[in-house]
Amino acid sequence: MVFSSTIFLFGFLPLSLLIYYVMPLKGRNLVLFLLSMAFYGFGEPTYILVMLFSITVAYLTGFPIGKYRESNPKRAKAWLILSVCLNLGMLLFFKYTNFFIENLALIPPLAEVLQPMEGLTLPIGISFYTFQILSYSIDLYRGSTDTQRSYISFGAYVALFPQLIAGPIVRYRDVDDQLITRRHSVDxxxxxxxxxxxxxxxxxxxxxxxxxxxxxxxxxxxxxxxxxxxxxxxxxxxxxxxxxxxxxxxxxxxxxxxxxxxxxxxxxxxxxxxxxxxxxxxxxxxxxxxxxxxxxxxxxxxxxxxxxxxxxxxxxxxxxxxxxxxxxxxxxxxxxxxxxxxxxxxxxxxxxxxxxxxxxxxxxxxxxxxxxxxxxxxxxxxxxxxxxxxxxxxxxxxxxxxxxxxxxxxxxxxxxxxxxxxATPFPAKLLAGLETSRPRWTVLRPVLIGFALLLSVAYMVSGTFSPFLYFIF
Amino acid sequence: MKRKINITVTALFLALIFGFGTAFWIVPDLTFSPEENRSLQTFPDLTAENWLDGKISAQLIDYYSDQFPLRHMWVGLHAVGELGALRGECNGVLVGKNGQLAVRRFDAYLSRFERLENTDYYSPAHVEKGLNALIALDETLSAQRIPLCVLLAPRTIDVTIGDFAYPSDISDGLDETIRTTLSGAHVNSVELLSTFRELHQAGEYVYYRTDHHWTTQGAYTAYTAVMESWGMQDQILPAEAFAVKQIPAFYGTTHARAGLAFIPPDTLEIWEAADDSRYTVLERKGDELRAVIESGFISEKYLTEKDKYSAFLDGTHDLLFILDKEAAAQGESRPRLLLAKDSFANSMVPFLARHFDILMVNLTGNTDYTHLSALCEEYACGRVLVVCNRENLITSDCLTRLH
Incomplete structure (x- = not known):
């Protein structure tokens, strides 16, 4: 599911916002985790397991990394290497296996032995969420963040639907405190x-x-x-x-x-x-x-x-x-x-x-x-x-x-x-300048947003308008 | 002030996503879109198997898109946006003077497995192959002493080019190739591009504005040119011999593709003569003959539908006989014409049928009727007319397979 689709904008998003804001603060990470799983599983049902495996590996190895990073750095490093290898291994396997096979098969003796693996497709977002997971394990080892004890909160961080499939790659330490408390306001x-x-x-x-x-x-x-x-x-x-x-x-x-x-x-x-x-x-x-x-x-x-x-x-x-x-x-x-x-x-x-x-x-x-x-x-x-x-x-x-x-x-x-x-800062500067110098012009903002939203929806819906002209016979 | 603005922005956004999100489930589902001429996706079967193989997600995405509330309003708004951005076209359809529309981009045929998609260009090699097939057919039929006439009908873009800022070099190049190749091989080819361009520029209604076909007047112009090419000019029925019945509010295929809301509709004309009821249109299904139209050439049911052009000879049929039933009843023998064609010929037949019993085979249909010399022998046809739009010449292999 991509953001620029009717099913996301008029189906998944309103439903998610409704459930999220109806839920008491305490349960919101659970809601986010489940919604993100639904978002991911909508198009990639079987690959949910791949993501859950990666989340679980980093979550579990996080405990010994956090525990030993000061008292026994070697042991902590071993756990870090395990987390990195398993997570990078998943990325390498799904993303690069067939590339290596196809290229190695160019060597004549290997051509008959190596066959590309059929049905091996790339799980959406794996390049992004693997890097996020690695940032957690590495930062934890370095002492830049603390062990996340809640599987739900850690899962919500990795699978968070806004950045799951195309980034940005959010480092764990940049949002660790937001996973505990975050401010919600109309502004x-x-x-x-x-x-x-x-x-x-x-x-x-x-x-x-x-x-x-x-x-x-x-x-x-x-x-x-x-x-x-x-x-x-x-x-x-x-x-x-x-x-x-x-x-x-x-x-x-x-x-x-x-x-x-x-x-x-x-x-x-x-x-x-x-x-x-x-x-x-x-x-x-x-x-x-x-x-x-x-x-x-x-x-x-x-x-x-x-x-x-x-x-x-x-x-x-x-x-x-x-x-x-x-x-x-x-x-x-x-x-x-x-x-x-x-x-x-x-x-x-x-x-x-x-x-x-x-x-x-x-x-x-x-x-x-x-x-x-x-x-x-x-x-x-x-x-x-x-x-x-x-x-x-x-x-x-x-x-x-x-x-x-x-x-x-x-x-x-x-x-x-x-x-x-x-592609330049000019439009943003122009609007900001207008809002500062002529506060009345701030009313332009909802008008511009409404206009951009409606026109974008029109273009999005029109993209699916596909006349079947069988009568050009 | 700032807080009020923030509340307004939030309210606007939530109203939009919750409003349309709710309306989506309240508004009853449609099963067919007449504007797009296709079935719409309905709610998919929610089974575990469909979910695991990813079918449900694809079908749900289509379901949301197809059943989205006020879909045609959004499509119209998109068209306004495109024209407002001075793009001069929408969905590959040029928008010109007086609401004239013309498809600019096609999927050019390269081979059975390959097409050059969404392009203005065509494959010169493929066009040459099609023209060579016509030349070879002419030689085969000449050996059987059967005269062949070829009419490669110009596309709307070729005829109405003056209504757009779009350059004419591709249209002119294609026309030049067709003319020089066929006339160089002495094939009786009726060339109508310059005639139609002049008539269109003079304000004559020879091609529809919203459909890819010629109008009935255009079909009549083509009929007279074909008759002249056969030396039968003295038998041409004058336009005054027909009463013109006008069917308003015709929006054709080009309009459907463009998705434009504000273009005025075309008027479909039916030219009727007093003796139309003499003629009948029969379809062969296996060994049986069935009347598709008992009397005349028009299937009235289409005149109230969107696809009005299909009123001519009841739309697409692979093989039809258009006969003078009164002459047949009296045992009168009429000359037989084999008409190998695409849809352009459908509006020409009501004129040609006054002179010939017609065996009409569809070149773009499901059944292969490309062996024309054999068909001539089987049905004792004394003449062959090939009528095919240049779009089919460049986007399909219907001509290259003729023999």
Missing amino acids: KFSSGVSRFTVGFAKKILLGDSLAAVYAYLGTVYTVEPTTLTAWLMVLCYTLHIYFDFSGYSDMAIGLGRMIGFEFLENFNYPYLASSITDFWRRWHVSLSSWFREYVYIPLGGNRKGLPRQFFNMGVVWLLTGFWHGASWNFVLWGVFYFIILALEKVFLLKWFDKNTATRTLGHIWALLLVGMGWMIFDHTTLSEAFSVIGGLFGIGTAGFASATVGYELLRALPLLAVSVIA
Whole structure:
């Protein structure tokens, strides 16, 4: 079940809010745990067991980790390793088994022995909830948090439906106190509604519309590859993935607030980045922070000399790429960023910082490389990705533009213009400025929210309108 | 003030999700959507087996979508949003001058297993294959001394291109390919794109605004062109020989696809002649013949339904005979025409039937009636007319299989 569906918005959500708020405070974690299980089990009934296994392993190992972390660190470490291995093992098994089998089967003697496992599908959200679970075990071992004694509260943390299937990756220590007490108020609920609506509109009105243009251009490019089509593809996908993903994070944060939680931000206007280094401080922040805290720093970070730092970066970016999917294009995507980040570390960041002109070049550099990176990210067939990237520079194209793509550009121009503006802080600043300087204008907020909500619902419902034109016989 | 605003925002949101969430369960379920011409998902069977294999969740998602209250109001609001965003089209349908609609994107046929989905383009190789099949058919029929006429009817987008900001290069390119290939092989091909474009620009009602077919006037134009191509111009019935009956409030397939609420409807015209009752439409089912329409060419029941175009010859049938029953009763022998066609021909038949007994086979139906030379022999047809919309040329293999 996704948030941008009628069954969630008009079925699951009102029912959940009703049950949650009718229940006394004491029982609300239980309600959240059961509702989250229902949310997950709705589409993945058999994989509930996989998630419960992971929750139970981390919950049970939490007791000895907490108990021995000071008195017997070695024993605590052994329990930590058990938790990490079992949880990572589940992720590796479900996500990567067939990838490894398919690639090992390319070696002739193994081709007959190894067969991909049929029916092995990826449990939704496993990459996200596994990382959340690991944050609990590791932080507990480090002494950054205390043992969670309630299975229900720990289960509610892992399975919490607002962030279960697409993040943000919430570290346990960031919400441990909220699992015990959290504030509920109309103001907080209203702020959750606003944030949810912003995310909903970003996803439905902008993200999905851009995806449709991108899909169309992708087909066009296979028939008539032109330079303009390649540029439009990169632009549309760059904006689409931002609105789709950040919209989903906004919805998660908004839903969290409706039930009293505060999650950390996951995006900070990434396309304003002054370099690729800056981009990764702004994009999917919860994932970057997770890798920095639980992989990069434990490996030594930048404290053991430049060669070791590059090695650590290489490990992190290989894992980051691989985390996004079991396919070579994601591995390449990770390596692509490792190389760029290494170059920036060696000399580019200093150079970009020289003056206004070089800073502007830094922005262009970041945007261009991020856009190209998305083409690697989106195409599992690398030749297709490089065909589009080459097309940006006129390599392998059948000219600069065609009349049809020119028409498509004009048609998409208003959408692109609104999307570019919406990817900057300008709209939020404008509204905040108006509300401060002219308090009366605050009445605009419910009007805008109502309008965005109704239009987004219209687009969502319309997406399911599918005339069956059998009479085009 | 701020608190009041927060209460308003909360109340608005809760009213929306609880209001529609409750209405969803109160409003009775529908089983069919005439606008979409399809059955709607009803409440699924709640069994453990269905739940474990994920069927229930998929069906419940469809159930919520299909039965959502005021669904068509939401679809209309989406269309307003699309046009408000200056996109000039909705769901792949262009919206032009005077409420003219035209489908722009199709699923282009590449092979039996592969299509280029939702695109303006077509596969030149596939089009060439279809045209070559027509050329080969012409050669086969010539050997049997049976004249062939081919009419590849332009799509609405080809004819009404001037109503949109959309470029004409794809329409023009397709037309050029068809003309040069067929005329180069001396196939009797009736080319109507420029005629229809001129008539449409002059304000003549030759193609529907909300449907993908030509109008009855357009069908009459096609009929006269076909008759001229056979050298039978002196036998053409003048338009004045028909009384025009107008059926208002016709919304066609293009309108259904666009999901637009504010486009004025079309008027479906039925051109009637005094002797229409002489003719009958028979269907062959196995060895039996059954009258689909006893008298005339129109199935009246469709005129009150949404799918009004199906009134012509009762819609889709794989094989029909259109006969002059009075002539048959008197033992009078009439020339026989084999008409291999898609739906465009249905509104042409009432004109052609005055001159021929017609054996009509559907090229896009379930039964394979592509062996035209054999059908000619079996039913002693003296002429063959292929009428097929260019959409079918680029999106299906109905022409490539002709022989």
